[in-house]
Amino acid sequence: MKINKIIEKTKRPSLFEKGSSQMWVDEHISQQMLEAHLDPNTDAASRKPYTIDASVKWIKEYICGNNAEQKVLDLGCGPGLYTNRLAKQGFNNVTGIDFSSRSIEYARNQVAELNLHVNYVCQDYLTLNVTNDFDVVLLIYCDFGVLNENERNALLHNIYSNLKPGGKFVFDVFTPNKYRNHTDSRTWNSYKCGFWRPTPHLCLSSNYWYPEERVHLHQTIVIDDNEDLQVYNIWDKTYTLDELSSILSCIGFEELEFYSDITGREYEEDSEIITVIAKRK
Numbered sequence: 001m002k003i004n005k006i007i008e009k010t011k012r013p014s015l016f017e018k019g020s021s022q023m024w025v026d027e028h029i030s031q032q033m034l035e036a037h038l039d040p041n042t043d044a045a046s047r048k049p050y051t052i053d054a055s056v057k058w059i060k061e062y063i064c065g066n067n068a069e070q071k072v073l074d075l076g077c078g079p080g081l082y083t084n085r086l087a088k089q090g091f092n093n094v095t096g097i098d099f100s101s102r103s104i105e106y107a108r109n110q111v112a113e114l115n116l117h118v119n120y121v122c123q124d125y126l127t128l129n130v131t132n133d134f135d136v137v138l139l140i141y142c143d144f145g146v147l148n149e150n151e152r153n154a155l156l157h158n159i160y161s162n163l164k165p166g167g168k169f170v171f172d173v174f175t176p177n178k179y180r181n182h183t184d185s186r187t188w189n190s191y192k193c194g195f196w197r198p199t200p201h202l203c204l205s206s207n208y209w210y211p212e213e214r215v216h217l218h219q220t221i222v223i224d225d226n227e228d229l230q231v232y233n234i235w236d237k238t239y240t241l242d243e244l245s246s247i248l249s250c251i252g253f254e255e256l257e258f259y260s261d262i263t264g265r266e267y268e269e270d271s272e273i274i275t276v277i278a279k280r281k
Helices: 003-009 027-038 049-063 083-088 101-114 149-161 241-251
Strands: 072-075 094-098 119-122 134-139 163-174 185-191 201-210 215-224 229-237 253-259 273-280
Touching: 003 229, 027 101, 049 083, 049 134, 049 163, 072 083, 083 094, 083 101, 094 101, 101 119, 149 163, 149 241, 241 253, 241 273
Parallel strands: 072 094, 072 134, 094 119, 134 163
Antiparallel strands: 163 273, 185 201, 201 215, 215 229, 253 273
16 A cells, blocks of 8 residues: 555544444444443443443433333434333333444344344434334434534434424433543554454554534544555534534424433533433424
8 A cells, every 4th residue: 555545544534524434334343343332341332231221210210201102212222222121111112223233133133032022223323214203212322423513403303303292302412521631642553353353454543623613533544454444433523501402492392401411310510421301392
């Protein structure tokens, strides 16, 4: 591979520039992601089991009012960590959507083994095409922040149109507090095998902060033994209460509630996370 191409690829990208590859559809990386989702000792891909249990309890009792007849849609459901728990709590009208076929396959296998009823769909939720009226739509683990403005607004309109009147959209995002001590960084590492490839490869890991837009980027550039160069960009737009209120109100949501996490903990100004409940009129 020519050095000029490497230099060009490793420049600081423009805001929300797409990478050349997606983690969720790669045969090797998707397996690593699934293992991270299921690892009970880390919050790296999903939150730890006790936090998920507390979240599902809050969703069941507070969001759904202990009404297991409510229809729930979980966007970016992964291997079904929330949806299957809801089904165990008696919810029989739950749908999970995720882009990773490996995660969906795992979730479906769990449903079959446990004799639960959950409808799983392998699809990019940005191309969501459902006509059901849901009582609750979930978007958990700060996925909202990975979307650029056009994607975000299109998704919000789609969610709004698929909620029943009075239905609730529940999601979480990072606040600028998450990156208050950030410094840009770039690090090269070499591996015989690892998360990104099963074969020898080099990784350039970079972290950038875009202060005007309050957006963070974690970028990984992988060069393998075949001199193949792939770029993985993980964007994270942070939000303030005022910004979220303005965006959601413009869509038509009302009666906004804010919390510090997805278990319903009271919101604090120094929180790194905002959890939002937004109700359709």
